[in-house]
Amino acid sequence: MSEVRSGPELVVTPDGLTNRTGRYEKRLADLDGLFADAGAFAARLAQEADRVIYHVDEFRPSEAAGDLITGISTLSPGKVGDEFHMTRGHIHAQHDRTEIYHCLAGHGLMLMETLDGQTVVTELRPGVIAYVPPVHIHRSVNVGDTDLVTVFCYPADAGQDYGIIARAGGMRHLAVDDAGEWRLKENPNYVAR
Amino acid sequence: MSEVRSGPELVVTPDGLTNRTGRYEKRLADLDGLFADAGAFAARLAQEADRVIYHVDEFRPSEAAGDLITGISTLSPGKVGDEFHMTRGHIHAQHDRTEIYHCLAGHGLMLMETLDGQTVVTELRPGVIAYVPPVHIHRSVNVGDTDLVTVFCYPADAGQDYGIIARAGGMRHLAVDDAGEWRLKENPNYVAR
Numbered sequence: 001m002s003e004v005r006s007g008p009e010l011v012v013t014p015d016g017l018t019n020r021t022g023r024y025e026k027r028l029a030d031l032d033g034l035f036a037d038a039g040a041f042a043a044r045l046a047q048e049a050d051r052v053i054y055h056v057d058e059f060r061p062s063e064a065a066g067d068l069i070t071g072i073s074t075l076s077p078g079k080v081g082d083e084f085h086m087t088r089g090h091i092h093a094q095h096d097r098t099e100i101y102h103c104l105a106g107h108g109l110m111l112m113e114t115l116d117g118q119t120v121v122t123e124l125r126p127g128v129i130a131y132v133p134p135v136h137i138h139r140s141v142n143v144g145d146t147d148l149v150t151v152f153c154y155p156a157d158a159g160q161d162y163g164i165i166a167r168a169g170g171m172r173h174l175a176v177d178d179a180g181e182w183r184l185k186e187n188p189n190y191v192a193r
Numbered sequence: 194m195s196e197v198r199s200g201p202e203l204v205v206t207p208d209g210l211t212n213r214t215g216r217y218e219k220r221l222a223d224l225d226g227l228f229a230d231a232g233a234f235a236a237r238l239a240q241e242a243d244r245v246i247y248h249v250d251e252f253r254p255s256e257a258a259g260d261l262i263t264g265i266s267t268l269s270p271g272k273v274g275d276e277f278h279m280t281r282g283h284i285h286a287q288h289d290r291t292e293i294y295h296c297l298a299g300h301g302l303m304l305m306e307t308l309d310g311q312t313v314v315t316e317l318r319p320g321v322i323a324y325v326p327p328v329h330i331h332r333s334v335n336v337g338d339t340d341l342v343t344v345f346c347y348p349a350d351a352g353q354d355y356g357i358i359a360r361a362g363g364m365r366h367l368a369v370d371d372a373g374e375w376r377l378k379e380n381p382n383y384v385a386r
């Protein structure tokens with residue numbers, strides 16, 4: 001019989017993705033400047049600067065146009081002041097590249113924003129697929145009590161611009177805890193582009 | 194407060210994908226010529242020509258380069274002769290476009306083949322992500338007793354060439370039932386490209 005090869009064994013496990021090509025972790029100390037309440041951040045930083053807030057396992061076969069990067073993002077629950085744990089967020093360096101996030105566990109938001117400050121939000125529950133359209137800044141927010149786990153897929157040539165949020169003083173809306181429910185409120189530090 | 198919009202509500206349910214932009218179904222009669230055992234196919238066709246063998250729900254926001262199509266494929270269990278239910282299979286019209294399949298339920302194979310007849314296979318179980326590399330013909334096969342359900346994602350400008358398999362007399366390997374276990378065997382009708 002002619003030769004048969006096996007494809008890569010990519011399996012979603014509680015620890016992440018098997019046979020990933022990379023993993024990065026973001027600890028609390030890495031998220032300096034992300035949360036609106038600087039005092040609350042400093043207080044938590046004194047206690048648990050090294051705590052991993054989220055980690056991302058990826059399978060990146062190449063960075064060629066037409067190829068895809070997939071992986072798993074795991075974002076822990078918690079707050080800084082009244083603001084929920086979130087990822088740094090980015091826009092794709094190639095602005096027209098879109099992204100898919102399929103929620104496997106937890107309760108969260110895909111918080112998106114156009115360049116002219118229009119907010120778009122998709123609430124994530126297990127089974128929900130969030131679609132990030134072209135030219136949308138996006139970040140994940142964990143508004144629940146357990147890990148928010150999503151499988152993502154995006155074009156391999158997309159690239160990331162992580163500075164776009166900081167340059168505007170943050171995203172236009174903050175995702176905050178309001179008596180046990182999530183709510184979006186205007187970010188007082190936001191500066192229109 | 195400034196306006197906040199909601200993204201599309203794409204939810205994976207037992208019925209498929211909510212707010213899909215399209216669905217197609219393939220009934221047994223649509224799969225004429227796909228299976229190697231023509232006699233076994235004719236016998237089943239006489240009984241259940243209209244039976245849906247698989248259906249695909251998709252969310253296709255555009256066909257632009259950089260955009261993504263996602264959706265759910267549901268492939269029923271069963272056999273034609275000793276050959277398991279499978280999808281027609283295709284190669285992307287733009288050959289370098291890749292694809293991701295994330296298995297949610299069932300037991301299957303992502304059966305892949307290069308243009309020079311090298312077979313690559315990924316066994317699908319819940320939690321497995323199959324990666325279809327550039328320039329690989331690919332089809333799903335259900336080797337289990339329940340529906341094989343996968344979430345897929347591929348570049349919106351990929352396109353499909355469904356004729357490539359038929360032009361070679363089928364894929365090089367058939368996925369068959371061998372005393373209750375799946376096995377690949379050489380397809381006697383295969384003609385090298």
